[in-house]
Amino acid sequence: MALIKCENVSIGYEGQTVVRDLNFEIQPGDYLCIVGENGSGKSTLVKSLLSLKSVEKGKIVFGDGLKQNEIGYLPQQTDVQKDFPASVSEVVISGRLNSRGLKPFYTAADKKAAEEKMDMLGIRDLSRQCFRELSGGQRQRVLLARALCATKSLLLLDEPVTGLDPIVTAEFYQLIREINRESGIAVVMVSHDIESAVEDATHILHLQETALFFGTSDEYRKSRVGRNFLGGGDNA
Amino acid sequence: MPDTLMEMFSYPFMVRAFTVGSLVALCSALLGVSLVLKRYSMIGDGLSHVGFGALAIAAAANAAPLAVAVPVVILAAVLLLRIRSSSRIKGDAAIALISTSSLAVGVMVISMTTGMNTDVYNYMFGSILAMSEEDVRISVALAIAVLALFVFFYQKIFAITFDETFARATGVRADLYNTLIAVLTAVTIVLGMRMMGALLISSLIIFPALTSMRVCRTFRSVIINSAVIAVVCLVIGITVSYVWATPAGASVVMTNIAALILYSLIGALRGRRSGN
Numbered sequence: 183m184a185l186i187k188c189e190n191v192s193i194g195y196e197g198q199t200v201v202r203d204l205n206f207e208i209q210p211g212d213y214l215c216i217v218g219e220n221g222s223g224k225s226t227l228v229k230s231l232l233s234l235k236s237v238e239k240g241k242i243v244f245g246d247g248l249k250q251n252e253i254g255y256l257p258q259q260t261d262v263q264k265d266f267p268a269s270v271s272e273v274v275i276s277g278r279l280n281s282r283g284l285k286p287f288y289t290a291a292d293k294k295a296a297e298e299k300m301d302m303l304g305i306r307d308l309s310r311q312c313f314r315e316l317s318g319g320q321r322q323r324v325l326l327a328r329a330l331c332a333t334k335s336l337l338l339l340d341e342p343v344t345g346l347d348p349i350v351t352a353e354f355y356q357l358i359r360e361i362n363r364e365s366g367i368a369v370v371m372v373s374h375d376i377e378s379a380v381e382d383a384t385h386i387l388h389l390q391e392t393a394l395f396f397g398t399s400d401e402y403r404k405s406r407v408g409r410n411f412l413g414g415g416d417n418a
Numbered sequence: 419m420p421d422t423l424m425e426m427f428s429y430p431f432m433v434r435a436f437t438v439g440s441l442v443a444l445c446s447a448l449l450g451v452s453l454v455l456k457r458y459s460m461i462g463d464g465l466s467h468v469g470f471g472a473l474a475i476a477a478a479a480n481a482a483p484l485a486v487a488v489p490v491v492i493l494a495a496v497l498l499l500r501i502r503s504s505s506r507i508k509g510d511a512a513i514a515l516i517s518t519s520s521l522a523v524g525v526m527v528i529s530m531t532t533g534m535n536t537d538v539y540n541y542m543f544g545s546i547l548a549m550s551e552e553d554v555r556i557s558v559a560l561a562i563a564v565l566a567l568f569v570f571f572y573q574k575i576f577a578i579t580f581d582e583t584f585a586r587a588t589g590v591r592a593d594l595y596n597t598l599i600a601v602l603t604a605v606t607i608v609l610g611m612r613m614m615g616a617l618l619i620s621s622l623i624i625f626p627a628l629t630s631m632r633v634c635r636t637f638r639s640v641i642i643n644s645a646v647i648a649v650v651c652l653v654i655g656i657t658v659s660y661v662w663a664t665p666a667g668a669s670v671v672m673t674n675i676a677a678l679i680l681y682s683l684i685g686a687l688r689g690r691r692s693g694n
Contacts (some may be wrong), residue, residue: 232587251589257581266580267454269636276577280588286570312635334586 183245184209185336185368186231192242193223193230199238199391200226206387206396210246210335212361213369215379215399218389224372227339229390231370247335251280254333254367256325263321264314270324271309272395274300277331299327303357319350326357330367337361341370351375354398355382376411420513426660435613435666439652441557442610443622443670445564447648449603450623451630451641454580461498461600462512463621468494470521470541470616471527472608478531486624487608494520495600513566544615544667546659553609560605567598575599576637607635615667624673632678632685640664651677 184207193201201223208214218224229235230242233250244250254277256315275288275296282292300306303323312326322342328338338360341405343351359382362369373379379399380386386402388395388411395407426432448460454461469491476486496517501512528538540548568575577585578592586592603623611619630643655670 213638234586236585240626253587255587257583257587257684260581260583262455262457263580265631267631267635267637267640268576268580269527272637276573276580277588279573279577279585279590286573288573310538315635328584400584 185212185244185246185248187243187245189242191230191237191242193226193235194238195226201230201389202392204240204389204393206393208336208368208385211277211362211366211368212385213359213383214385214387215370215383216370216372216387216389217374217379218253218378218394223391224389225340228338228372231338252333252335254331254337255330256322256329256337256342258323258340258344259321259357266314268313268391269309270300270305270311270313270316271296272283273313273324274309274327274331280332296327296331299330302330302361304326317350318346319354322346322354323357330361335368336368336370339369341372341374343375351378358382379406380408382411423657430547431547432656432660434551434554435652435656438549438553438609439613439656439666439670440649441561442606442613442633443626443648443652444645445561445602445606446610446619446622447626448564449599449606451627451637451644452575452599453603454624454627454631455579456582459620459624460510460513461495462603462607464498464517465495465604466493466525466611466616466619467517469608469611469619471524473541473612474524474527478527483612484552484608488605489506490560491604491608492601495604496597499596499600533658540615541612541617542617543665544613544618546612546613546656546666548612551565553612556605558600558610560602560609564606567602571595573640574584580637582603613666614670615665616675618667618671621671621674622652623625625678626651629674629678632681633688647674647681648663649679661670 184247187207188204191204193198204227216224216227226235230233230237232253232255237292239352275292278288278292278295278351284287297306300309303326305323305327308320313321316324343354346354355378358369358371371383380403383399385397386395386399386408387393388407390403395402395405397405403412450462453461469487472487472490476483479486498513498516516533525538563666574585574590574595577590578595580682582592607619614622623661626644627640628646630640634640634643651673652670655673656666658664658673659666659669
C-alpha cells in the first residue's frame, strides 16, 4: 500500500486552479523528486500534502501507517529564524510534538529520540549551541533532525539546498541518500537542481500545472519531457 | 531611604500599583517574547490605542471602563491577527489605520463630553493612582491564565513561534494558540494602560524580550529572563516614580531602557570575548 496516493487532485486559490488532475503515489522507501519551473504548483502541492491547504477536487489518501501529521517536513528557512534565540536541542525536540498529543512535557523517550537523530546527522556536539549562530549547512541539518523526529516513514523536503554552497550541497544530498537507503524512510524532495534530482531519486514527478511526467528516473531520462528539461547534446 | 520605602507601602494605592503592575509586567513579558519574535510587536501599540478609544467612550457613557474596553480590545486583537494572516491588506498599515482611528474617536468623544483635561492626560501617560481593588483581582486571574498557558503549552508556543508552518504540519492547532495569545495580550494591555499610559504600555511587551535576547541564547532562558527583567524594572520604576514624583509609566520605560543598554553591553562584551 502507498504511503501517499494522490487521486485526480486539483488545488487552487480563489477559483484559480494551480494544480490540475494530478495522479501519483509514493511507496515506502521511494525517493521522489518533484521538479518544475517557478509557479508550476510545487509549493502548492507541498502545502496540500501537509494538509495546510485543502484540495478543490480529488483526494490525497494516506496509508501504510502514515498519519497526516507524521510527515517529516523540512520547510524553507524563514526570516524569523535568522535571529531566533533557541538552542539546537530545543529545535530538534520540537519535532516530537506530534507524537505527544496534549501531554505538556517531553519524556525521557522524546529526549532520547532527539539525541539519536542528532547523532545520526553528526550534530550532537552542537546541541547546546544557539541556532542563529550556525552556518547554513548546520541549520539545515538541525531542521532535518527535527523533521526526522516527526516521522517514521516519510520526509518532505522543500528546496533544501537553497543558499548552500556546492560542497555543503553535495554533503546534504549524500546525507539524504543515506537516510533513504539505510533507514528506509521515503523521501519527497522539491528541487530546482534537476541533475542531482535524476541522479539520486528513484522517481520523478515533473509538474507543470499537471503532471508532465511521473515515473522512475530512468524512464524520465529517456522520455521527451526529461530530455528537453535536462538539456545537453545527447538528445539527438 | 528605608523610611521612604516603608511609607510607600503604607499607602494602599501604592500596594495596588505594585501588585497590578508586577503581574501585568510579568504577563506582557511572557506574551511579548512570542509576539516580538513573530514580528507582531506593533500589535501591542495598536491595541493600546484601541483601548484609549474604548475607555473614552466608556467614560462618556458612564459605563464601567473595563467592561467596555476589554471586549473591544479583544475583538481588535483577533481582527488584527486575521488581517496579518490574510495577504490582502499589509499588516503594518492595518495596525496604523486601526490605532489612529481609535485615537481620533477617543479624542473626539472626550472633547465633546468632559473636554480635554487631566482625564486625557491620564489615559495617555498613565496614573499611579488608577488601580482599584477590582484591577487587583483581574490581574491575579490574568497572571494565573498566562502562567498556565506558558507552563502547560510551552512546547507548543515554542513550536508556533519558531516555525508556524512546521507546527501546523505536525498537527499543532496554531490558530487556537495565536488567538489565546491575542486575547490575553488584549486583557493585559487594557489592565496596564491606565497605569502605564496608552502611549507607553507597549513598552512592557517589547522591552523585556529584546533585552533578554541581547544575552540569552535559548528560548527557555529568554522567557525566564524576560519575566524577571520585566518585574524588576517595574518595581524600580514605580519606586523611582514615588520617590521623585515622576510619572509612573515614563519611569518604568526609563528603567527598561537602562536594562536594555546594560544587557546590550554584556552581550557585546561576551561576543568580543568569544571572538565573533
